[in-house]
Amino acid sequence: MLSNPFRELWGLNPDVDFLNHGSFGATPISVLDAQREWMLRLESDPIEFLAPERTLLPKLDLVRRLVGSLVNASPEDIAFVRNSTEGVNAVLRSFRFTSGDEVMITNHGYNACNNAVRYAAAKAEAVVTEAIVPFPIDSETQVLDAIESKISPRTRLLLVDHVTSPTGLVFPVREIVQLAHEKGIRVMIDGAHAPGMVSVDLQDIDADYYTANHHKWLCGPKTSGFLHVRNDLQHEVRPTTISHGANTDRYGSSKFQGEFNWVGTYDPTPILALPDAIGFLSSLLDGGLPELMTRNRDLALRGRECLLQKMKTAEPAPREMIGSLATVLIPMQGSLTPSQAQSIKQKLFDDYRIEVPVFQISEQRTCLRISAQAYNCLEQYERLADAIEELLG
Ligand SMILES: Cc1ncc(COP(=O)(O)O)c(C=O)c1O
Missing domain, CATH: 3.90.1150.10 (Aspartate Aminotransferase, domain 1)
Structure with missing residues (x-):
């Protein structure tokens, strides 16, 4: 072969x-070897390793700082999730829609995430609209035009991929966010594929919410990703699993971080091995x-x-x-x-x-x-x- x-x-x-x-x-x-090392350490004393009040949180914070520097974002604004689907769900299911609001997706969006939009919208009697981006496509302008043509005074939120799943297109996310913000619309970017494939600068993109996977193009172990939420919106965004962090401030430097740091017992080793994955990829070429x-x-x-x-x-x-x-x-x-x-x-x-x-x-x-x-x-x-x-x- x-x-x-x-x-x-x-x-x-x-x-x-x-x-x-x-x-x-x-x-x-x-990277799997590095993850295995973390697993062995965890199993040598599960309480010392996993209990948030013992040694887990500083370990997560180290990785958080690395992710922040990779995507040019403040670590304070980053929470960990198992995957982008979970990140999208957290935002959509926390979003305060009212009846008749519109939430826009695109026809290049990922089915699972579009389903999360449909579910959240249906519960609040909000309406899902779909921007039809052509494929084949000639230019980025066609993406912007397709989105603009579906904006209405009722549009509250737009979910759009950074790199589209079926068609593999890198969307002009900075310009999309600019366009939406000019009309007072919030934007959630699904960046499942972006880190490790294209350079990601969250300050420049300026989305309200951005989620991504570590297990795709950063080659981290599976079930690891992040959710970035604009600082002033963090109080609204809750994880899909409500757990101990809901009534204590002890699990993170903010309520936002605390709730996402502990979503019930979970395996943090895919997150903890991320520095090895980034180090590995960075070492391949000069x-x-x-x-x-x-x-x-x-x-x-x-x-x-x-x-x-x-x-x-x-x-x-x-x-x-x-x-x-x-x-x-x-x-x-x-x-x-x-x-x-x-x-x-x-x-x-x-x-x-x-x-x-x-x-x-x-x-x-x-x-x-x-x-x-x-x-x-x-x-x-x-x-x-x-x-x-x-x-x-
Ligand atoms: C754009 C996009 N969003 C979300 C996902 C889902 O990723 P995960 O299953 O890791 O949440 C994918 C997977 O291919 C994707 O392409």
Whole structure:
């Protein structure tokens, strides 16, 4: 199987070309070792390790400071969550909608998070509106236009992805926030894919709420992410699990932190191993994480080019909107059912040993999304392009 010098640093199955880092991430062996060390320490004295009044909180605060410096935010404004879905849920389910309010999502949003919006809105008889961003897309302006066209005097909140899940587009989040704020609308950014893929500057973006995963492009162990909330809104945002922090101030430097620091018994080791993950990624190339992000983006673009050439299709999005995920449209005669799209994905895995998502974004459009992480190389996308050519005949 084709490889590159970094490949052996991950425990990925050597018989499979793994081109789907985007879905769940993949954690390097050394980071799992570091997490295991934390687990052993925890189990050597669970009370000393886990009880918030003993030694857990300063450990979390160290990681909080690291996350703050990575995304240019004050650590005071950062809470830990298990994943972005949890971050979105905390904000949406805390939001004080009134009947008739509008909350906007986009058609590129992640289904689970859009479901959280629908649930929270339905409980308050608020209305969910959807901005339709085209795909293929020519420019960032089309994202802004799609959102602007759905703004009404009732719009209270906008949930939008930093990097979109199905289409792998880097949205112009700073401009989106500016546009919404000019109309008095709050913005929650779902940055599940962003840290480790693109540079994230939360002061510059200026969103009211921003959540992200550590287990995707930062390669941390699974179930680790953060939620950033603008300081003056923190008193409104509660975790989805109400626990001891609700009636004590002892579990963090603020009520906000205290409630999120203790959501019942949980495993903090994925969070505690994050510094190892960031250290690992930063050590791969001389230029550290910024150089790795550039390298991954270049690889995603070259992989995309390979597929576009083989399938003789045009690029569905400008290069400026691509990070280390890239989605292409598969040219088909007629439309596919979802199960036919699923069967292409299954054949790629069973017959070619390639793990890559194939899915439909509309009845007529079947897509394939590639990811590029340090362990990937160009030959893997060439193999994929050949396999697709053979499968489609
Ligand atoms: C934009 C976006 N939001 C949220 C998620 C959910 O991530 P998690 O399951 O870790 O919460 C994903 C996962 O791919 C995603 O792409």
